[in-house]
Amino acid sequence: MKLYRPATIAVGVLFVLIGGLTRLATPDQVFEEQNMEISKGTIGQPLQFGQDASLTIVRMQLAKSVLDANSSTDEKPIETNGVFVALEWESTAGAGKPDRPDPTLTSDGDAVFTPVGLTYSGIEFGAAGFTNAGAIVFEVDPAQLEGLTLDVQPSQLWNVLNRKVSVDLGIPGAASAQMLLDTAVDQYVLPERDVRVAS
Amino acid sequence: MESLDDVIDDLIADRVIRRHRRTWLIVIGAVVVIALLVLVTGGWKEKTGRAVPTLVATVDAPATVSAGRWEYSFSKAEIIREPKTEYSAAKAELRVYFDLRNIDTEEKESDSLAGNLVRLVPGGGQDLIESNGGTCRGEIGWVMVYGLPAESCFTKFEIAPDFSADQIEVGILGEQYISDNGLLGANEEPYWHLPEATAVVRLKPSVVVKDEEK
Numbered sequence: 001m002k003l004y005r006p007a008t009i010a011v012g013v014l015f016v017l018i019g020g021l022t023r024l025a026t027p028d029q030v031f032e033e034q035n036m037e038i039s040k041g042t043i044g045q046p047l048q049f050g051q052d053a054s055l056t057i058v059r060m061q062l063a064k065s066v067l068d069a070n071s072s073t074d075e076k077p078i079e080t081n082g083v084f085v086a087l088e089w090e091s092t093a094g095a096g097k098p099d100r101p102d103p104t105l106t107s108d109g110d111a112v113f114t115p116v117g118l119t120y121s122g123i124e125f126g127a128a129g130f131t132n133a134g135a136i137v138f139e140v141d142p143a144q145l146e147g148l149t150l151d152v153q154p155s156q157l158w159n160v161l162n163r164k165v166s167v168d169l170g171i172p173g174a175a176s177a178q179m180l181l182d183t184a185v186d187q188y189v190l191p192e193r194d195v196r197v198a199s
Numbered sequence: 200m201e202s203l204d205d206v207i208d209d210l211i212a213d214r215v216i217r218r219h220r221r222t223w224l225i226v227i228g229a230v231v232v233i234a235l236l237v238l239v240t241g242g243w244k245e246k247t248g249r250a251v252p253t254l255v256a257t258v259d260a261p262a263t264v265s266a267g268r269w270e271y272s273f274s275k276a277e278i279i280r281e282p283k284t285e286y287s288a289a290k291a292e293l294r295v296y297f298d299l300r301n302i303d304t305e306e307k308e309s310d311s312l313a314g315n316l317v318r319l320v321p322g323g324g325q326d327l328i329e330s331n332g333g334t335c336r337g338e339i340g341w342v343m344v345y346g347l348p349a350e351s352c353f354t355k356f357e358i359a360p361d362f363s364a365d366q367i368e369v370g371i372l373g374e375q376y377i378s379d380n381g382l383l384g385a386n387e388e389p390y391w392h393l394p395e396a397t398a399v400v401r402l403k404p405s406v407v408v409k410d411e412e413k
Binding site for chain 1: 306307308309310311336337338339340341342344345346347348350
């Protein structure tokens with residue numbers, strides 16, 4: 001007895017072909033991350049992060065060396081062959097607990113910088129109704145200062161609609177980068193976290 | 200009601216199964232015995248020995264290895280002994296010093312050296328020992344920036360307090376910039392993963408005895 005008639009086999013082959021064709025027909029992805037809205041802004045602007053949290057970059061400072069807030073008196077500041085970019089921030093959590101922020105700096109030359117691993121270098125959100133303030137430090141190649149942008153991505157487990165922060169740090173060209181390098185301080189001391197009631 | 204045909208069919212089936220039962224038992228037994236034999240004699244795979252180059256590093260002539268997104272330049276190794284005191288047992292650690300540079304031309308991303316990329320090769324078929332990553336500028340897990348010059352770093356291996364060796368071997372693994380297989384629906388963007396052996400560096404460690412006072 002024949003197990004399959006030729007027509008059955010033909011239908012099976014057809015299904016496989018249709019599967020391949022639908023895959024070819026899917027449109028090219030327009031956005032890199034389709035589930036991510038972007039809050040774009042500049043220094044000093046409060047930007048929405050996640051559902052109802054807000055993040056403001058208050059100040060940028062370039063430095064040749066950096067020291068942690070909890071350093072003892074005999075600890076030497078950490079130096080660099082590049083330059084440290086310190087960003088001071090203020091964050092306010094909304095009613096819900098925001099996702100853990102994952103900050104990176106991206107330059108026009110597509111270099112990606114991640115924060116240095118010091119205790120007080122990082123962005124965090126406090127309890128609802130309170131504003132946290134602190135700083136985050138990145139070690140950066142001085143040749144890659146142009147177009148530096150801070151991206152704060154919420155790290156999420158489920159692929160749901162979310163909102164990330166993208167702050168243009170305002171370094172449009174080589175001249176402004178050089179000016180920032182010239183005004184870099186010798187030493188930047190990371191501040192301790194400051195918590196106050198949100199206003 | 201069961202018909203006579205069914206009964207006869209059952210009878211024949213029973214006979215057929217029973218007729219070959221001994222053969223089947225012998226075949227299964229033989230397979231088990233062969234599997235045990237292969238297992239005892241050291242597995243199916245032929246041991247080919249080391250397939251990566253072995254380099255010799257000294258302080259005057261450092262060995263340079265490019266593996267994945269890191270470029271190492273090994274110079275020296277130290278066995279640091281901490282003698283037994285009234286309050287603590289004797290301790291020892293093995294430090295391997297190298298200059299480290301980020302050569303991640305694919306993503307140009309800053310990262311810290313992972314501990315599983317530099318491993319101690321104890322030899323004699325023993326398992327490799329993972330390091331604790333890169334300690335640069337006095338900070339463990341220091342983030343190295345793409346585009347900046349090399350920095351001098353060291354990594355630490357856990358060793359027994361009485362460990363001593365004329366020469367040690369350190370295995371360098373390099374990650375590969377490849378993507379997962381998209382056939383099963385995975386994202387086809389390449390990323391750094393799947394470290395594979397790249398080189399072995401041979402160093403002569405010097406012994407340093409840590410002073411209790413310092």
